[in-house]
Amino acid sequence: xxxxxxxxxxxxxxxxxxxxxxxxxxxxxxxxxxxxxxxxxxxxxxxxxxxxxxxxxxxxxxxxxxxxxxxxxxxxxxxxxxxxxxxxxxxxxxxxxxxxxxxxxxxxxxxxxxxxxxxxxxxxxxxxxxxxxxxxxxxxxxxxxxxxxxxxxxxxxxxxxxxxxxxxxxxxxxxxxxxxxxxxxxxxxxxxxxxxxxxxxxxxxxxxxxxxxxxxxxxxxxxxxxxxxxxxxxxxxxxxxxxxxxxxxxxxxxxxxxxxxxxxxxxxxxxxxxxxxxxxxxxxxxxxxxxxxxxxxxxxxxxxxxxxxxxxxxxxxxxxxxxxxxxxxxxxxxxxxxxxxxxxxxxxxxxxxxxxxxxxxxxxxxxxxxxxxxxxxxxxxxxxxxxxxxxxxxxxxxxxxxxxxxxxxxxxxxxxxxxxxxxxxxxxxxxxxxxxxxxxxxxxxxxxxxxxxxxxxxxxxxxxxxxxxxxxxxxxxxxxxxxxxxxxxxxxxxxxxxxxxxxxxxxxxxxxxxxxxxxxxxxxxxxxxxxxxxxxxxxxxxxxxxxxxxxxxxxxxxxxxxxxxxxxxxxxxxxxxxxxxxxxxxxxxxxxxxxxxxx
Numbered sequence: 001x002x003x004x005x006x007x008x009x010x011x012x013x014x015x016x017x018x019x020x021x022x023x024x025x026x027x028x029x030x031x032x033x034x035x036x037x038x039x040x041x042x043x044x045x046x047x048x049x050x051x052x053x054x055x056x057x058x059x060x061x062x063x064x065x066x067x068x069x070x071x072x073x074x075x076x077x078x079x080x081x082x083x084x085x086x087x088x089x090x091x092x093x094x095x096x097x098x099x100x101x102x103x104x105x106x107x108x109x110x111x112x113x114x115x116x117x118x119x120x121x122x123x124x125x126x127x128x129x130x131x132x133x134x135x136x137x138x139x140x141x142x143x144x145x146x147x148x149x150x151x152x153x154x155x156x157x158x159x160x161x162x163x164x165x166x167x168x169x170x171x172x173x174x175x176x177x178x179x180x181x182x183x184x185x186x187x188x189x190x191x192x193x194x195x196x197x198x199x200x201x202x203x204x205x206x207x208x209x210x211x212x213x214x215x216x217x218x219x220x221x222x223x224x225x226x227x228x229x230x231x232x233x234x235x236x237x238x239x240x241x242x243x244x245x246x247x248x249x250x251x252x253x254x255x256x257x258x259x260x261x262x263x264x265x266x267x268x269x270x271x272x273x274x275x276x277x278x279x280x281x282x283x284x285x286x287x288x289x290x291x292x293x294x295x296x297x298x299x300x301x302x303x304x305x306x307x308x309x310x311x312x313x314x315x316x317x318x319x320x321x322x323x324x325x326x327x328x329x330x331x332x333x334x335x336x337x338x339x340x341x342x343x344x345x346x347x348x349x350x351x352x353x354x355x356x357x358x359x360x361x362x363x364x365x366x367x368x369x370x371x372x373x374x375x376x377x378x379x380x381x382x383x384x385x386x387x388x389x390x391x392x393x394x395x396x397x398x399x400x401x402x403x404x405x406x407x408x409x410x411x412x413x414x415x416x417x418x419x420x421x422x423x424x425x426x427x428x429x430x431x432x433x434x435x436x437x438x439x440x441x442x443x444x445x446x447x448x449x450x451x452x453x454x455x456x457x458x459x460x461x462x463x464x465x466x467x468x469x470x471x472x473x474x475x476x477x478x479x480x481x482x483x484x485x486x487x488x489x490x491x492x493x494x495x496x497x498x499x500x501x502x503x504x505x506x507x508x509x510x511x512x513x514x515x516x517x518x519x520x521x522x523x524x525x526x527x528x529x530x531x532x533x534x535x536x537x538x539x540x541x542x543x544x545x546x547x548x549x550x551x552x553x554x555x556x557x558x559x560x561x562x563x564x565x566x567x568x569x570x571x572x573x574x575x576x577x578x579x580x581x582x583x584x585x586x587x588x589x590x591x592x593x594x595x596x597x598x599x
Contacts (some may be wrong), residue, residue: 127163257289271293271306274289289311293308400412422451429447429448464479480499496521500525515530558581
């Protein structure tokens with residue numbers, strides 16, 4: 001091997017190389033196993049990287065890979081400038097060689113833990129090089145180039161992370177595929193900060209062990225993201241990373257609740273720690289704390305109740321309602337006693353939510369509170385209980401019909417009608433139709449109309465001549481639901497006579513129901529009676545006649561509806577007539593008559 005000459009003295013006597021032989025000779029004179037780059041060595045590298053020739057770049061790359069030259073970022077920039085000027089005619093092997101050198105220099109600059117260079121200026125310079133490299137030739141996504149990008153991302157600044165989010169989607173999948181447990185062990189913390197790579201890294205968390213990884217995961221930066229805390233919890237590593245709850249509460253980290261749930265394996269202790277979260281300023285964190293406490297099983301119900309009570313006086317109503325709901329959802333005696341003692345200070349919305357929740361879980365509560373629930377809730381909850389325990393549900397409904405609470409009886413009868421179980425409560429319905437309050441009996445008549453039973457039909461027919469207009473209206477409607485059936489005691493002819501007599505009475509609702517039944521039973525008579533009702537002097541009768549026309553979609557009364565929609569003195573009737581005309585969808589109806597909103 002030829003004797004090496006001092007590089008500095010050699011450069012003093014040499015100008016720019018004139019030939020390839022001189023260039024190769026110069027490359028052989030590079031210092032061996034040096035750890036730092038002095039200005040003379042950099043000057044030699046600049047002379048070796050002759051524009052238009054790849055021999056110098058190849059020698060420099062080999063010198064870096066075998067350790068003759070240090071993996072210094074300054075060489076990265078010089079190689080980048082040389083290889084980025086013109087790639088026409090370059091050998092593919094040289095590109096791979098340069099990529100290997102770039103990766104080694106970037107890994108050396110990122111440090112042993114993947115936390116990045118000590119110098120921010122050096123880190124930014126490396127990021128600029130990688131960004132320029134990918135922006136110039138994104139189509140060349142070789143594995144080595146992807147590794148260089150990943151190592152840079154592990155020590156990146158916020159500016160570089162924003163640039164990562166702009167990379168094309170076709171590049172994100174190769175990046176994620178490069179992340180294996182062995183491949184990404186070192187720059188773990190940096191990749192956790194990159195949204196594009198975070199989920200892939202978290203998949204490998206359960207394969208990481210050792211004090212270095214534990215120290216990285218315990219850093220406070222991990223708590224700044226609820227997603228990270230939640231993902232750490234999902235990996236099963238949570239118990240290894242416990243922290244001081246009081247200190248975290250003072251810092252009000254958004255991921256604190258998920259962190260406590262992940263790190264505390266004891267449900268009882270978890271309730272105690274989450275109780276301190278009532279002082280967190282973020283409402284979302286407090287809501288998470290309340291929900292997490294309710295899931296802290298098998299902790300005793302008294303401990304969950306004690307933890308939840310810290311949130312009962314929260315400033316935000318939704319948190320108070322959620323807490324009330326969860327407290328009263330507890331099945332132990334302590335929670336139920338608390339609800340009885342504190343029900344008076346709860347707002348109506350919270351009380352209704354609690355009752356609705358308890359009614360779903362307990363048939364006894366549903367029967368007890370059936371008169372206070374909304375109709376849609378009664379039907380949904382009642383249908384569920386009827387399906388789960390039909391015999392017990394019907395037995396409990398009979399007690400409601402026998403009771404003195406008229407509102408509860410009315411709601412129960414309507415539920416019976418919707419569920420179609422009137423035959424199972426025939427005796428109670430007949431009793432309600434004969435002796436209940438004025439607003440319960442008509443509902444019982446409507447329910448009896450669904451039952452094909454001689455006793456029920458007899459009660460319905462007798463109600464046609466009842467003194468109450470609502471009773472007469474419901475009875476007529478029940479019979480008219482199937483006017484031609486022969487099971488009715490009176491028969492079709494007698495029923496038509498009865499309808500014609502009621503089609504002239506003074507009460508609007510029975511008259512409208514009678515005319516509606518006549519239209520189905522005897523159309524010519526029904527149309528004539530309906531036209532007379534549309535021209536009635538009483539507004540409530542005209543309004544009911546419009547309802548009949550709309551419900552049956554009778555286009556024979558179009559001219560009369562058009563007159564009402566235009567000239568009726570009552571605003572509500574004009575609006576209802578316009579709606580009826582629009583429902584008919586007649587092409588000859590003037591659209592101008594259909595415009596306008598309800599006054």
